[in-house]
Amino acid sequence: MVKNMLATEEYKIEFRKELKKFEYFMQIKADLIAKGISVKNRIAEGSAFNTKQIHLYQHHVATHSSPIPEDIILYPENEVIPKTVISKLRFNPDSEWYLDYEKGYKLRNDKKREEYSVTPTSPTNFDNQFIQNSPLSSIVQKLGIDVAGVIISNYCFYFKTKKECRFCEIYQTHKSHKTFTKATKPTKEIIDGLELAFQLDSNLKYILLNSGNIISYDQTVLEFIKIAQGIKELKENRNIDLIGILMPPENFSLMDEMKQAGFDKVYFDIEVFDPSLFQIIAPGKAEYGYKRMLSALEYAREIFGKGSSYSSFIYGLQSLPMDLNTSTWDPQIENQKALEAVDGLLDRGIVPLYCVYHYSGHNQIGPLILDAEALFEFSVQYGEKVYTSGVIPRSRDSVVYSSTSVTNTLLNDGYNLAKLKNLCLA
Incomplete structure (x- = not known):
């Protein structure tokens, strides 16, 4: 039109x-x-x-x-x-x-x-609804306008072995600002919560399941599959896109089971693209293996289809020195390294995503003063690269979810800008 x-x-x-x-x-x-x-x-x-x-x-x-x-x-x-x-x-x-x-x-x-x-954005009334005496808002969060997000577990077994990602605040902020009484939410309460959320809000189109690692990588995947099976009827009736953010399983065939259970897309987040820096910033993931994560993403690409295997990295951390000192951080070097991450993932047919580093007093890296102009410039270049790569089917409106969904990053904005500029030049 x-x-x-x-x-x-x-x-x-x-x-x-x-x-x-x-x-x-x-x-x-x-x-x-x-x-x-x-x-x-x-x-x-x-x-x-x-x-x-x-x-x-x-x-x-x-x-x-x-x-x-x-x-x-x-x-x-x-x-x-x-x-x-x-x-x-x-x-x-x-x-x-x-x-x-x-x-x-x-x-x-x-x-x-x-x-x-x-x-x-228009409010939900999730605070006034309850699942097993817990406010619905403590189980399901509305992200943007059309995503229902669930954090299955605020605990991750990396904390037990002292190998948590150095930027992670999931467990500490859960303890200091607890909204749900347990670190891990019961499967039935998640299923009931999602069904109620979709009854209350007709704008919801996507479900995003996210979690720290539960017991083992394979066990975490099995928990995701249980939830997908429990909301199968809801998903079909509302034509919902179901996305999972988690570590890949030890047994790659569990990805086939995720697909069969109803998952449409998966994120296996590499966090830092440089392999040496990855070892320092994500020591738990490093034990799983950098190359193995890339292999899992390539396997997921074949199972879930074009434009449905994602990996996110953190803008702000790609150029840190090995001692993680943030005082010498340079926005132009960060942009260079971040764009190398984009190219490296695109070359493998994997959709690159990025989130923006933030610090609220609970991680091991500490404060980092970001440059807004550099972030904008990177986002424009990111969008152009992803759009011209063809990794996202042209029928899709955005990189992931919709343009009203991903509010804490500019990845969809950059992609849409590239798409609109291309339209203008056509």
Whole structure:
């Protein structure tokens, strides 16, 4: 539809104008992700929103007393650009950007003299619903607009052997900001929770299952399979995309069983692409084996199909020295190393994803001051590389989920920008 409309010169002018706005709000999103946001207490006067979850998603060691929305829509889709820029919020009392409420929500930056009307994503009522006396929100979290996320276990056996990933905060933040009483959620409560969440929210289209390692790699996969089998009817009735983030099994044939159980896509996250740095930052995963993880991803590519085998790395950590000293971190070197990771995964037919490093006082690497401009530049180049590689089927709207889903990174935004620019040049 958009392509047909581009046939008129008038529409081409309007399209390019909107494309510049889309790109600028991507830059603001990069700023918010890299530097966080502060808040004015009066935002509580506004309408209801899903409040910020500290566990896993904090930006700063400081805590906040005022409620903060989980996500805000910076650029809503429209007739010209049918894509959305939506950003996760992380609290940072020192950020130049702050959220205010004055006849609507305002994103402000006094230093830049900028102000934008923004909209928090529509709230769920998960806090008011219960599964076995536990709030639904402690079992299922809404991510962005259309993803139901479940962390099966906040514990990982790497912690027992002191070989946890050096950036990981999953267990410590669970202990300090516990929302569910046990580290590992019972399978039945997860299944019941997902069924209730989809009854309550018609926008949900995806289920993301994530977990620390439970007992063994194969046992973790078997837990994922049990849940998939338990929601089979729900998945079929609502045409849900089911995604799993976990370590690959020892027995690769369990991936075939995941596919048979209903999984559509898998992530096996390599975290750091350089093999030597991987050994230091992810010592538990290193025992499984760097080359073996790549082999598992290639096996998954054949089982789940084109564009359905993913591996994520952490932007910010790719260029660290072997002593993990962050004081000499250089954003341009980081971009170079991160793009090498993108190319290396694409060469294997694996879809590269990235998340952005953050520190809230609970990991072994410590604070790292990111450069928002460099993050934006990387995201644009990332999107162009992934789009032109053809690893994502052209029928898909985004790299993973939808453009309204992945709010804590710019991977879908960069991909959509490349797609829109390509359309503009066609």
